[in-house]
Amino acid sequence: MSGTAPTGPRTGTRIQSVTRAANLLMLIASLPEHERSAPRLAAELGTSVPTVYHLLNTLVDAKLLTRDERKQYRFGFAMEVLSVAYAQQTVPPPELLTPLKRITEVTGESAYLSAWRSGNPVVLARLEGTHAVQVTNLRPGYRGAANARASGKVLLAFAEPGDRDRYLAVHGLERMTDRTIIDADVFAEELARVAKQGYATDVEEFSDGVACIAVPIWSGGILMGSYTISAPVERYRRRRADYLERLREAVEMLAEPEHGEAAGN
Structure with missing residues (x-):
């Protein structure tokens, strides 16, 4: 065999049918359950209905999808296995680390995913x-006091209501400093404000002398996580608007289309 050895993750053949199947799964994840018919999926993907049916039937056979009596497609048992495995994975996807690195480079501050x-x-x-x-x-690995952390507020504010309620029922509102919100009604108002404005802050709510600002990470309508900048309070107050802009730019990096060709089917 001859030729140049692969030099990066984008080197090598891409299988077009696998790419189409992956795009189809991501589309299904972004649509309401009552809008997942084959014709709707084909229209959204810009392809023919027969082609979509071929992909759907293959994914149903693999138990990644199921088809209900209304001819709408839902995720199947195999997807549950994958989602549980992903939820237990503590190593972050590489795609999320590149924007995180960019945040630290342009702000000089510590940043979290x-x-x-x-x-x-x-x-x-x-x-x-x-x-x-x-x-x-x-x-990495810290999981306490979500109510006192900007990232925790973001993840709670944009979580499914059941996930949020279960977390708060188990952990409650932990006091970390004198500024931590521990009143349930006040915290509910805080989460509503976060959901409306699209970001969260904590100013000495988790640690004295420290302020943080965080934004949600979305992909195909799915909440993937949160980026956070952490800084000394005085520097944070001077640069808060800039920090928010840099965080939003980091999220936008994830929406940039990847370049590369798919081949074969």
Whole structure:
């Protein structure tokens, strides 16, 4: 065999039919259950109904999908196995780490990636910034006091109501500092505000002298996690607007189309 050895993750043949199946699964995940018919899926994908049926039938045979009596498609048993395995995975996807690195590069501050794992908002990754004064009070694997953390507020505010209620029923509202919100009604108002404005903050609610700002990470309408910037309070107050802009830019990086060709079927 001759030729140049692969040099990166985008090297090599892509199978077009696998790409189409993956796109189809992501589309189904983004649509309401009553809008997952084959004609609707074909229209959204810009392909023919027969082609979509071929993909759907294959995915049903693999138990990744099921078809109900209304001819709507839902996720099958095999998808449950995959989702549970993903929820238990503590190593973050590489695609989420590149924007995280960008955050630290452009702000000089420590940045975090957090996500739901096994019913808890968990810190998956932390990158230190370059400023002389840094705050490093969270480590990967930390899962406590979601009510006091900007990332925790984001994940709770945008979570499915059942997931949020189960977490709060078990963990309650933990007091970390004198500024931590521990009143249930006040915290409900805080989450409503986070959901409306699209980001969360905590100013000395988790740790004295430390402030954080966090935004949700979305992919195909699915909440994938949260990016957070952590900084000393005084620096945070001066640069809060800039931090929010950089966080949103990081999320937008994930929406940029990947370049590469699919081949074969």
